[in-house]
Amino acid sequence: MKKPGLKKSTEKPRSLNKEYSFFDNVYEVVRQIPKGRVTSYGAIANYLGTKLSARMVGWAMNAAHSAKPKVPAHRVVNRNGMLSGKAHFATPTLMEELLAKEKIKVEEDTISDFEKLFWDPAKELEIK
DNA sequence: TTGTTGACCTCTT
C-alpha cells in the first residue's frame, strides 16, 4: 500500500480534509453575503479568526472560479472598497457589471457608499 | 522536494 507523504513531525493539512479547508470557509461566508451588499477580504479573514491571512481570502477567490457553485467574488473587495480583483474576472468589466446589477454604485473601480453596503460577517453572522 | 508568487491587511519608519 502506498504511504501518504505526511510526516508525523510536520503536519500538512494540504489534502487532509479538503472539505474542512480554509478556502471552503471563505466560500461559505461569501455565499452568505446578501444581495446588494459587499464585504472585504479582511472582514472574512477576521471572521475566520485569521485576519493576518487576508491574502488567503483573495487566493481563495482565485479558486472560486472552480468552486461550486460559483462564488460571488464580485461582492468581495479590498479594505478601500476598490475592485482590486476586477482584472481577474472573466472580463475586467464583469465585476462592475455584476455590482451594477446589485444596484451598487461603482465609480473609478471603487464602490460608492462602501461603508453602507459593507456587510460584516463577524457581526451579521455573529461570532460565538 | 524547495522556492516563489498571490484578487490583502496592518504596523513601523
Add this chain to the structure above:
DNA sequence: CAAGAGGCCAACA
C-alpha cells in the same frame, strides 16, 4: 502625511 516591509496559508513551477 507618505511610503515600505512583514506576515499568513496555499498552489504552481
